[in-house]
Amino acid sequence: MADGVFGLTKDLERETAGVWAKVKDHVTPLEWPEQARLISEINRLKRERDAVILAHNYMTPEIFHGVGDYVGDSLGLAKEAARSDAKVIVQAGVHFMAETSKILSPEKTVLIP
Template structure:
């Protein structure tokens, strides 16, 4: 559908989105669902047509998480799922560093991010230049960064940790 205004809550849309409705009905009102379900059905149709998958971070809203997310989880887990997927297009519902991580693990795939302004304050708090300066000031000290950093920072660190592998 070329025009989003043509999307309607039809019996076909209702049937196609019923499994998702069952997952979100305690978090989304029926009135909201009547507006969201046609979009969800159309997004899912386009994913099949374009050979795409959507990675939905744990903090996404219920209709995204349950309605269109093919893989759901934390940022590193999503990037790993992107790498295992046979899809040609990866849509990263998240922030820039997540899309970068997905692209690093899936260099031959197209990685898209729906919101070019989606950022992370933690990722913005340090740059690759900052890490190079730390290494210059403290030669030989291993640099460990959290996964919520840019590709530029990851390229300069010795170890990238997550909450799952920090120990």
């Protein structure tokens, strides 16, 4: 039942409040309810599948702030992938970034959406 701000449930509102504070100047209140739901679901799937998301500096704010576990430039992200204990690396960037992550983490599954 939607009973919070923007029509979100109180739990979802509480869960995504920190993200909203970071993206409110870039995501409209009209878009936020759907973004909040997607952020929540993506973060749940990351936990369930032992995955992390590497978010390059030029990703959209909801990806960069909402689901990115590691944020930064391409080489820095690949190094973070290698240090991470996660089995699955999701590279939010361009193809060569995922290739670099795979080179540095050959035992991990590297995905690029």
